[in-house]
Amino acid sequence: MSAAPIPITTEPCDYRTQCEPVRARFEKLKAREVALRVDGLGKVFRNADGGETVALRGIDLVTHRREFLCVVGPSGCGKSTFVRILAGLETKSSGTVSVGGVPVSGPGADRGMVFQGYTLFPWLTVKRNVAFGLEENGESRHVAERESLQWLALIGLERFADAYPHQLSGGMKQRVAIARALAMRPRILLMDEPFSALDAQSRARMQAYLIEIWRKIDITIVFITHDLDEAVTLADRILVLKAHPGEVEELIEVPVPRPRHPGQTLTPEFRAVRTRLDALIHPAEAEADGPADLGSLDMVTRMASVGDEVE
Amino acid sequence: MRALPSSADAVPAALAPLPPVAGAAAPVGRARRSPKRSWVGVARPLPPRRRLALTLLSFLLPLGLWAAVSYLPFLWHPLVEVTNPGEVAWMEPGMRVPKAAFAEEVAASANAGTEAPAGRPANPVYLPAPHEVAVALWTTLTAPPPQRDAIWLPSSLWHSIQIIFWGFTISSIFGVPLGVLCGAQPTIARLTEPVIEFVRYLPAPAFGALMVAILGIYDGPKIAIIVIGTFFQQVLVIANTTRRVDPLLIEAALTMGSRNLRLIRRVVVPAVLPQLYRDQRILLGWAWTYLIVAELIGTSSGITFFITQQARYQHFDNVYAAILVIGFIGVATDIALALLGRRLFPYARAEA
Numbered sequence: 001m002s003a004a005p006i007p008i009t010t011e012p013c014d015y016r017t018q019c020e021p022v023r024a025r026f027e028k029l030k031a032r033e034v035a036l037r038v039d040g041l042g043k044v045f046r047n048a049d050g051g052e053t054v055a056l057r058g059i060d061l062v063t064h065r066r067e068f069l070c071v072v073g074p075s076g077c078g079k080s081t082f083v084r085i086l087a088g089l090e091t092k093s094s095g096t097v098s099v100g101g102v103p104v105s106g107p108g109a110d111r112g113m114v115f116q117g118y119t120l121f122p123w124l125t126v127k128r129n130v131a132f133g134l135e136e137n138g139e140s141r142h143v144a145e146r147e148s149l150q151w152l153a154l155i156g157l158e159r160f161a162d163a164y165p166h167q168l169s170g171g172m173k174q175r176v177a178i179a180r181a182l183a184m185r186p187r188i189l190l191m192d193e194p195f196s197a198l199d200a201q202s203r204a205r206m207q208a209y210l211i212e213i214w215r216k217i218d219i220t221i222v223f224i225t226h227d228l229d230e231a232v233t234l235a236d237r238i239l240v241l242k243a244h245p246g247e248v249e250e251l252i253e254v255p256v257p258r259p260r261h262p263g264q265t266l267t268p269e270f271r272a273v274r275t276r277l278d279a280l281i282h283p284a285e286a287e288a289d290g291p292a293d294l295g296s297l298d299m300v301t302r303m304a305s306v307g308d309e310v311e
Numbered sequence: 312m313r314a315l316p317s318s319a320d321a322v323p324a325a326l327a328p329l330p331p332v333a334g335a336a337a338p339v340g341r342a343r344r345s346p347k348r349s350w351v352g353v354a355r356p357l358p359p360r361r362r363l364a365l366t367l368l369s370f371l372l373p374l375g376l377w378a379a380v381s382y383l384p385f386l387w388h389p390l391v392e393v394t395n396p397g398e399v400a401w402m403e404p405g406m407r408v409p410k411a412a413f414a415e416e417v418a419a420s421a422n423a424g425t426e427a428p429a430g431r432p433a434n435p436v437y438l439p440a441p442h443e444v445a446v447a448l449w450t451t452l453t454a455p456p457p458q459r460d461a462i463w464l465p466s467s468l469w470h471s472i473q474i475i476f477w478g479f480t481i482s483s484i485f486g487v488p489l490g491v492l493c494g495a496q497p498t499i500a501r502l503t504e505p506v507i508e509f510v511r512y513l514p515a516p517a518f519g520a521l522m523v524a525i526l527g528i529y530d531g532p533k534i535a536i537i538v539i540g541t542f543f544q545q546v547l548v549i550a551n552t553t554r555r556v557d558p559l560l561i562e563a564a565l566t567m568g569s570r571n572l573r574l575i576r577r578v579v580v581p582a583v584l585p586q587l588y589r590d591q592r593i594l595l596g597w598a599w600t601y602l603i604v605a606e607l608i609g610t611s612s613g614i615t616f617f618i619t620q621q622a623r624y625q626h627f628d629n630v631y632a633a634i635l636v637i638g639f640i641g642v643a644t645d646i647a648l649a650l651l652g653r654r655l656f657p658y659a660r661a662e663a
Contacts, residue, residue: 089562107565119563122658123581133567136577164658184567 015272018255026253029064029236034101035187035220036063036086041095043081043246054245055081059095061239061248065187068214068221070235072228074281078246079224083192086222087113100187109137112181116193118173120165126176127152127161133184151179154213171202175209182217191223195230204262207233211260228277232270233260240280249280374441381440384432392433397426407433439628447628448635458624464617464633471602471613472640474530478537478605479598483591486545491587493546494553495579504550507543515540515601519608528609536608540601541594548590556582585652585659592648599641 018026041059044052055078063069071079084090086097088107097104099111107113120129127148134144152158155175165173174194181189195203207230214221225231231238232254240249255269264270357365380387391413396402399416413430420427434440439447451464493500515536522532522539556579564578580587606615614633621629 087562087566089565107562107568109568111566113563113566115559115563117557117559119557119559121560121563121578121581123584123656132564132577136564136568136573166658180567 013268013272015252015255015269015276017269017272018253019257019269022255022257025258026236029067032064032066034062035065035067035099036061036222037096037098037101038062038086039096041082041085041097042093043078043085043090044093056085056246059241059246059248061251063188063220063222065220066214066218068211068223068234068236069239070223070225070231070237071239071241072225072231072277072281073241073246073249074243075226076246077241077243079241080192082241082246083113083190083222083224086188087111087190089113109133109184110187112184112186112189114174114177114181114189114191114194116196118165118170118177120173120176120180122165125162125164126157126168129165129176130180130183133180137184148179148183151183152176154216155179155209169202170198171206174198174206178210178213182213182219186219188220188222191221193224193226196226203227203230210234228274228281229265231277232256232273233262233265238273238277240277242280252276378441381434381438388432388434390433390435391430393428393430395429397428399428402428407436436625437627439631443628444631444635447626448632451629451632452636461620461624462617464614464629464636467613467617468633468636468640471606471615474533474605474613475537475595475598475602477530478534478601479541479595481534482538482541482545482598486542487549487587487591490546490549491553491575491580491583493550494556494583495575500550504547507546511543511547516604516608519604523609530612532608533605533612536605537598537601540605541598544597545590545594548594549587552586552590553579553583555586585656588648588652588656592645592652595644595648596641599637 038059038061041056041061042054043056044054046052059082061069071082073079081090085092086099086104088104088111099108102110104111120126121132124132127145130148130151131139131141131144134147135141139147149158149161152161155178157172157175157179160168160172160176165176168176177194178189195206198206210221211234213219223231223234225234235254238252238254240252241247242249252273254273256264256267256273257269356362389410390407391410393402393404393406393408393413396404396406397420399420402408402416408430410432413428417427455463489503493504518539519532519536522535526532526535560578560582561574564574569577602613603615603618606613607619611619614637618630618633621627621633
């Protein structure tokens with residue numbers, strides 16, 4: 001999170017300006033049928049002391065088929081609650097959610113979910129983990145395992161078909177989790193900060209993997225993250241939420257052309273979106289604890305000898 | 312007061328004075344006390360050799376204490392075992408008498424000029440020496456008992472093992488599924504656990520007379536006591552273990568369409584199975600503790616009958632032998648089950 005602007009050679013641009021191919025892409029995207037529709041979604045938690053916390057209020061959102069949507073927001077904005085409601089793991093207090101025109105009530109096979117913790121079943125081999133959902137939906141074990149192997153081939157882990165999850169690295173586990181969710185052939189893949197437990201290198205690799213999978217499969221992705229660069233790298237559109245209560249701050253169409261590559265982080269479009277996101281999300285945090293912290297830096301008493309400077 | 316070098320960076324006056332720093336020559340830090348070694352910290356596994364050595368020592372230390380008390384005549388030995396009664400009318404060879412009484416008789420016979428009794432320091436009959444118990448262990452296990460009406464240790468032991476087996480199996484058939492249901496479903500838990508919690512506090516042996524009335528005097532009431540003693544604990548323990556299942560695993564399964572009993576069978580049970588297995592091992596140990604009381608109910612039987620009978624004959628070496636055998640069986644079963652668990656649940660490292 002570099003606050004200081006990196007000097008770039010190209011002219012800074014407005015994040016709403018889209019070059020021709022990007023605009024054409026968005027038109028094509030919006031012409032596709034609606035995959036997910038959220039209307040006036042609200043969530044109120046009852047506290048133990050009898051009070052109420054409004055986690056989400058009046059969220060409206062329309063996502064089209066094969067869109068890659070990222071959801072970002074300051075901590076406490078309810079982005080996790082949002083995706084859990086979409087998954088059907090949490091009840092909503094008001095509003096409607098429909099996937100492919102069908103209202104959501106409870107978890108269902110039309111929405112796959114990938115969690116931050118890998119949530120692979122440790123007692124099943126990788127192959128049977130991926131086959132799990134298929135078996136739950138009535139496939140025979142034989143068919144499910146054959147199909148599972150195809151998914152493992154897609155994510156490049158067929159060599160590990162008979163390994164147990166604890167034998168895999170974090171990135172590999174998360175690939176298996178993605179394959180397990182996709183094997184159900186859901187319309188929407190919900191991902192709740194799936195890469196935040198990974199180190200920076202694995203995360204970059206996983207982002208590339210995910211984009212590759214998304215390109216090859218007819219799937220709409222709703223991806224929660226707190227990493228703003230990750231959001232800009234992956235998303236078609238970014239839903240920015242604000243905290244207390246969680247409401248839609250802005251829905252940003254990312255003007256960075258596809259295919260995406262790591263070099264794009266320095267392009268004006270990327271910088272522009274990133275700057276906008278910083279402006280939307282970080283002021284709240286700065287108010288909360290920023291200035292007070294900075295002020296107190298001067299208050300640290302000197303306890304080292306003069307002339308023994310480190311900087 | 313302040314040993315810090317004053318400098319251009321003036322210290323704000325509002326700050327509280329720092330604690331005095333000992334020794335102005337060492338501005339880097341205060342003079343330190345020599346660091347003290349901490350015996351308590353984050354527990355780390357011991358090296359294998361030391362583990363083994365300590366394990367052996369944990370058995371050898373009590374054994375050593377027992378041997379010392381048995382073989383060092385000055386260590387306790389409150390009695391005198393008469394070897395030759397002399398002319399004391401009431402003494403017999405082999406009789407154990409208090410030291411004071413023996414000394415009185417010795418003094419009395421010295422006064423009277425009669426033959427003094429002879430003896431050697433001895434422990435009470437209920438504390439045989441280690442070697443006597445070792446010999447008794449061997450003979451009770453291999454040879455039939457000298458008394459005609461006495462029962463043989465292996466056969467009484469076999470009877471006890473059967474009682475335990477059936478008691479524990481019957482308890483598990485009902486207790487494990489009910490415990491898992493309670494752990495997986497709060498409504499069922501609330502409906503059953505309070506009353507189970509209540510019954511758990513009723514001592515199982517209290518049901519002895521009732522069980523005899525219902526199930527007769529032979530093995531029925533004994534198995535019933537084991538079941539009563541195990542079942543209620545089992546439900547609560549298994550339910551608590553089941554509640555510790557990672558909720559994310561359940562949510563993941565829900566998003567993939569698992570529901571209800573299938574969810575329990577395919578996700579909840581496998582997820583907690585290594586811990587359930589460990590719980591069962593501990594509960595089996597508890598079942599053994601109910602055995603002795605259970606076997607006293609109705610007609611005494613099994614290892615308890617052996618122990619009470621041998622105690623009545625004052626064959627305390629045999630009593631200790633029988634108690635030790637129970638210990639050996641318990642430890643052996645537990646180790647065997649632990650090894651089996653490691654094979655059954657290869658994915659659960661450090662479990663089972």
